[in-house]
């Protein structure tokens with residue numbers, strides 16, 4: 001809600017103009033934007049995902065976390081995903097917050113989900129889901145997990161879902177954790193506590209009532225998604241067992257030579273997002289998936305800046321991205337002050353872009369247009385007791401604002 005408020009306040013400011021439904025790189029080029037403005041900031045995030053690069057990755061029943069999250073969050077491009085939730089065991093590859101988010105959605109009681117802004121379509125599919133067990137598999141150990149404590153605690157406390165952690169995975173970690181930074185220490189202690197907790201009577205009752213379970217598996221690196229006999233669907237996954245070389249964050253997972261197979265009908269690959277190049281005029285580091293920059297100044301292109309995941313890579317929570325934008329804004333201001341940004345001649349601004357868009361038949365959406373869509377979504381949700389019912393069809397959104 002805070003984010004929505006902050007964005008709305010900014011968008012309504014007289015010093016800010018919002019133009020939606022415009023695809024940069026297609027409807028208008030970065031070069032055209034640079035002609036129209038003194039400074040241009042690229043802040044377009046990461047709309048692709050990393051791939052595993054293993055056999056079977058394209059079998060049906062295997063989804064990227066990005067598309068799965070897009071599906072339950074009502075992203076138009078993922079509205080037709082129709083994930084097959086007819087199996088009992090799902091496996092999520094990766095130990096990040098996105099992996100935990102997906103596990104939570106798969107195992108949450110419907111009564112909880114109904115009160116969120118999850119789309120009606122996803123809710124209906126989850127209502128028929130047979131998934132009752134979710135494994136989150138990481139290639140390294142408990143000291144290298146990428147998720148954070150708040151998200152883990154939420155998962156541990158999820159009603160109707162029992163955490164299954166193997167105490168052996170945490171042997172000796174109480175000592176090892178003494179010298180690590182506090183957030184990592186607290187996170188590890190929570191995993192240890194959950195793994196070692198002796199179930200009291202109350203807990204046993206709760207466990208008996210918990211029809212679903214989830215767990216963390218460590219030091220397993222995905223090798224192949226195994227197909228059903230007809231070769232069409234995923235039926236399981238083969239993983240290489242690993243040992244850790246080095247310690248702490250930089251420890252590397254090295255295969256021991258042993259493998260393990262696990263049966264599962266649903267595989268979600270949650271190994272991180274990836275930014276895409278936008279326009280041939282903008283340099284792009286394909287290896288790191290970022291626009292090469294220093295403090296947000298795009299290398300070799302004066303007057304062009306970047307911020308967020310496209311600047312730093314797909315890591316960090318909202319506050320990280322926010323601080324990142326302050327850093328880029330500071331660079332723009334500094335360049336203005338020292339004269340690195342040439343503002344001696346005026347630029348037309350959106351007027352120039354508008355005529356380009358008109359000539360290409362592109363009609364931008366204004367912020368007040370968006371507020372109409374927003375109001376319609378909220379009204380639709382109200383009837384069902386939800387914060388909003390998202391409209392997932394862009395044509396329907398455009399109709400609603402009379403485009």
Ligand code: NAP
Nearest residue numbers: 094095096097098099139140146270271272273315316317
């Ligand atoms: P992430 O935090 O970078 O986690 C990616 C996971 O995938 C890591 O466990 C990583 O293991 C693993 N991985 C990467 N390549 C792999 C491979 N080839 N084989 C096996 N495992 C592999 O990414 P994310 O979960 O997509 O999250 C992105 C960012 O958004 C994070 O900063 C996250 O905190 C943030 N986020 C925050 C929230 C929230 O605040 N509630 C919610 C969602 C996302 P290694 O460490 O071994 O590479």
